[in-house]
Amino acid sequence: VMKTKEWHLKIGTAMMRGRRRYFEDACVVTAAVPGQPNVRIQAVFDGHGGPESAQALAVNLQDVLTAATPFTQHSLEQACEELERRLKNSVARSGSTAVIVIVEHLDHKEEVIVQGREIVPSMDGHFDTIQELNSRFTESAPREKIEIGNRKRPFKLHVVNVGDSRAMLVTGESYAALTRDHVPDDPGE
Structure with missing residues (x-):
């Protein structure tokens, strides 16, 4: 240990x-x-x-x-x-x-879309809107846009x-x- x-x-x-x-x-x-x-x-x-x-x-x-x-x-x-x-x-x-x-x-702020604690990338490498992601996936866990690189995250x-x-x-x-x-x-x- x-x-x-x-x-x-x-x-x-x-x-x-x-x-x-x-x-x-x-x-x-x-x-x-x-x-x-x-x-x-x-x-x-x-x-x-x-x-x-x-x-x-x-x-x-x-x-x-x-x-x-x-x-x-x-x-x-x-x-x-x-x-x-x-x-x-x-x-x-x-x-x-x-x-x-x-x-x-x-050392900079980023807006990302997450599902739980996981950042969800798009298929082509950039990050899509929540609506675009939800149209491609049928999973029930909610997705949300958050900001990282700030004091809280x-x-x-x-x-x-x-x-x-x-x-x-x-x-x-x-x-x-x-x-x-x-x-x-x-x-x-």
């Missing part, structure tokens, strides 16, 4: 070896992104078949995310592909899941989930899931 307070964040992580003889997991508790003073990253890598993959991902994460700015869905997908390339070139056996959280302290989180690990946001006495559990037969995955 580890707790730390750094920058604007209080971070906790707990890991357990279980019944194995060796520890297979790795984490990045908090790391700055060079050239991005308002950004921090956290990650958990759940190794399988040995610790090499999880450790290699943790070692390469900061470098790969530095090249992925500004953070968009496309740049983060490319970052994951680059991490996979590096992993294939350096690790023969083992694998890992990954949950990566990028915390941006915004100073942060923007980017969450990457590859595999079956889970990320939670805990604030005071409440919490919210930042990831959805992996379901193999979900065509949306």
